[in-house]
Amino acid sequence: AQTVTQSQPEMSVQEAETVTLSCTYDTSESDYYLFWYKQPPSRQMILVIRQEAYKQQNATENRFSVNFQKAAKSFSLKISDSQLGDAAMYFCAYRSARGMDSNYQLIWGAGTKLIIKP
Amino acid sequence: EAGVAQSPRYKIIEKRQSVAFWCNPISGHATLYWYQQILGQGPKLLIQFQNNGVVDDSQLPKDRFSAERLKGVDSTLKIQPAKLEDSAVYLCASSHDGGTPPLHFGNGTRLTVT
Numbered sequence: 638a639q640t641v642t643q644s645q646p647e648m649s650v651q652e653a654e655t656v657t658l659s660c661t662y663d664t665s666e667s668d669y670y671l672f673w674y675k676q677p678p679s680r681q682m683i684l685v686i687r688q689e690a691y692k693q694q695n696a697t698e699n700r701f702s703v704n705f706q707k708a709a710k711s712f713s714l715k716i717s718d719s720q721l722g723d724a725a726m727y728f729c730a731y732r733s734a735r736g737m738d739s740n741y742q743l744i745w746g747a748g749t750k751l752i753i754k755p
Numbered sequence: 756e757a758g759v760a761q762s763p764r765y766k767i768i769e770k771r772q773s774v775a776f777w778c779n780p781i782s783g784h785a786t787l788y789w790y791q792q793i794l795g796q797g798p799k800l801l802i803q804f805q806n807n808g809v810v811d812d813s814q815l816p817k818d819r820f821s822a823e824r825l826k827g828v829d830s831t832l833k834i835q836p837a838k839l840e841d842s843a844v845y846l847c848a849s850s851h852d853g854g855t856p857p858l859h860f861g862n863g864t865r866l867t868v869t
Binding site (some may be wrong): 672679680681682683684687728730742743745746747748 | 796800811846857859860863865
């Protein structure tokens, strides 16, 4: 079974600095998706960035980028120029790219709380 | 496009009472999910619908939880009777179909059982 591990329960960063959140996963599959979701106090899960496993190029969305290391099964999120609005829980998630509909479940990490210091 | 709508935002009930949550997915999205998120944890899938059929309800406590998605659009999740351990945020999400990420989430309902 697939698992997702986020080893940092909490991280803090000074406003305008860069922070990296860690995520590792375990799978025997070769084709899958990885996601980072942000959950602010409003509770809505917001997709930050996604990565398809078959793509070697790391995904980037404005100030957010990932370091995808497929062999090491590592998927870290880098936030550049941190802003107060980035404060939230960040969840890493895995999803198989193949199989029946029931196999398309998201496998979630436990989350990392990001604190932005003004 | 309008997002996933959920109501109510908050609900406080006493144990052994019943409660219902409502979700309206993004228009055209065939797949609808209900998640339970206990404080400090990642979401746990309770049930997944494809149109109005159930794809996966393996983690739904069927002795007290029920869900339906009539006409393949909006959905309700019910708990009867509620227990203290049901206190959580209940998230609804939808996707175009089961095979196409990502999921789009609503704002969730925070349930407190006293």
